[in-house]
Every structure is written in structure tokens, then in C-alpha cells.
Amino acid sequence: MRGELPELTHHNLLFSRDWTPDFDAVFDGTGSGRASRSIYVSKTSATETDVAPEGHENLFLLVPVAADPALGHGSLYRGTGSPAVEAIADTALRQLGEWAGVPDLGDRVVVREPLGPADFESQFHSWSGGSIGPAHTLWQSAFFRGRNASRKVQGLYYAGATTVPGVGVPMCLISAENVVKRLRGDRSAGPLEG
Structure with a gap:
């Protein structure tokens, strides 16, 4: 502008x-x-x-x-x-x-x-062109959202608005951190280190 x-x-x-x-x-x-x-x-x-x-x-x-x-x-x-x-x-x-x-x-x-x-x-x-993933009903919010690890394909991981913890840039970044921590075997609480 x-x-x-x-x-x-x-x-x-x-x-x-x-x-x-x-x-x-x-x-x-x-x-x-x-x-x-x-x-x-x-x-x-x-x-x-x-x-x-x-x-x-x-x-x-x-x-x-x-x-x-x-x-x-x-x-x-x-x-x-x-x-x-x-x-x-x-x-x-x-x-x-x-x-x-x-x-x-x-x-x-x-x-x-x-x-x-x-x-x-x-x-x-x-899915359906939605920009923020599933609707924010009780059973599709917070820890009820999609998992970061596929139940069907070993080694397939997900990050973004459709997964835990949810929508918005901060939550999407946290979901990516969760995947990286899984790959590293890191079970610590808090943000990703290094």
C-alpha cells in the first residue's frame, strides 16, 4: 500500500x-x-x-x-x-x-x-480448501486434533494447522518442533534446543 x-x-x-x-x-x-x-x-x-x-x-x-x-x-x-x-x-x-x-x-x-x-x-x-484445518469443535481441538505421527505409515510425520497443537503460526511451529523432537528421540519439555 x-x-x-x-x-x-x-x-x-x-x-x-x-x-x-x-x-x-x-x-x-x-x-x-x-x-x-x-x-x-x-x-x-x-x-x-x-x-x-x-x-x-x-x-x-x-x-x-x-x-x-x-x-x-x-x-x-x-x-x-x-x-x-x-x-x-x-x-x-x-x-x-x-x-x-x-x-x-x-x-x-x-x-x-x-x-x-x-x-x-x-x-x-x-481438505475442502479449508485454511485452518478441522473445525474447532471440542473433539477436533487441542489434543483431539490430528496426530504428528501417522498410524499407518511408519516414519511419516505431520506438522501444521491440522495437527496437534492447532492453528496459527505459533502452533504450527510448535507442531514442527514436536516432529523434530520425535525424530531426535528428544522427550524433553519446552522448546527445541539447537
């Missing part, structure tokens, strides 16, 4: 007043092309100065949608995104500009690379 955005901090959670349509878009929205109006925005350039040139900002927008590859691809891996994914990205950017009080935000975009559920399915082999 051209220019600075003091209106945003590093982490921004923007919630709509009525959550019912947001939940409907995610849980009942398969094939609808609808998206939640409650979004997460990270201004990574707030703390990492090398992610954007001087006088610019880097934004990451997370827009909850149904885990439905039929919504299509974004433009990151294919050059041209599907109409549904591009429309969702347009709406989110316009909404962010309105809610943050930056009416020209859309005009300030230098690089825009959306991802859609079909990208998560094709690039990351994510």
Missing part, C-alpha cells in the same frame, strides 16, 4: 455488529460466494520494516469464507483470480477503507495477491 496507515495497528480485529450473517456465510455458505464481514487485518510493516518499501505498508487480510474450493482461486498462483474470490477481496478492501477511515485505500494498492479455498486445496492439499 502506498503511504502510511496510522489508523491500523499490527493486529486489527474488525467485527460486524450482527454476527449471524457472518456465521451463516462460513457455516451455511457453501457455494454461495458469501464472506464474513468480520475480518482480521495484520499490518506486518508495523513491526517488520523490511516487508514494505519506505513510505508503504504491507497488509494481510483474513476474510472468513466457507471451506469450498468451488469459490475458486485467488491470483497469487494463477495470475488471474476467480470472479468470486476477487469480488470477496474487493469487498473486504472497500470495507476496511470505510471502517478504518481511509476512503482511498483501494487506490493505494501496489500489489494484491488473494488466495481462495481452491488454492488451499491445490497448493497445500487442504
Whole structure:
């Protein structure tokens, strides 16, 4: 984004007043092309100065949608995104500009690379194009999530959002540490050493 955005901090959670349509878009929205109006925005350039040139900002927008590859691809891996994914990205950017009080935000975009559920399915082999793994119901959360070691194939290990301990960059890194510790035979508590 051209220019600075003091209106945003590093982490921004923007919630709509009525959550019912947001939940409907995610849980009942398969094939609808609808998206939640409650979004997460990270201004990574707030703390990492090398992610954007001087006088610019880097934004990451997370827009909850149904885990439905039929919504299509974004433009990151294919050059041209599907109409549904591009429309969702347009709406989110316009909404962010309105809610943050930056009416020209859309005009300030230098690089825009959306991802859609079909990208998560094709690039990351994510079931149904879900970006965060299984739903966070009781029986799919914390230690009930997928194991790090395959029960069927000896020596096959898993790391990432679909495994213990769960979603988010810190949890995904911990799952990778767990795999490395298994491979090393390290049963110690705490972070990976060396």
C-alpha cells in the first residue's frame, strides 16, 4: 500500500455488529460466494520494516469464507483470480477503507495477491480448501486434533494447522518442533534446543 496507515495497528480485529450473517456465510455458505464481514487485518510493516518499501505498508487480510474450493482461486498462483474470490477481496478492501477511515485505500494498492479455498486445496492439499484445518469443535481441538505421527505409515510425520497443537503460526511451529523432537528421540519439555 502506498503511504502510511496510522489508523491500523499490527493486529486489527474488525467485527460486524450482527454476527449471524457472518456465521451463516462460513457455516451455511457453501457455494454461495458469501464472506464474513468480520475480518482480521495484520499490518506486518508495523513491526517488520523490511516487508514494505519506505513510505508503504504491507497488509494481510483474513476474510472468513466457507471451506469450498468451488469459490475458486485467488491470483497469487494463477495470475488471474476467480470472479468470486476477487469480488470477496474487493469487498473486504472497500470495507476496511470505510471502517478504518481511509476512503482511498483501494487506490493505494501496489500489489494484491488473494488466495481462495481452491488454492488451499491445490497448493497445500487442504481438505475442502479449508485454511485452518478441522473445525474447532471440542473433539477436533487441542489434543483431539490430528496426530504428528501417522498410524499407518511408519516414519511419516505431520506438522501444521491440522495437527496437534492447532492453528496459527505459533502452533504450527510448535507442531514442527514436536516432529523434530520425535525424530531426535528428544522427550524433553519446552522448546527445541539447537
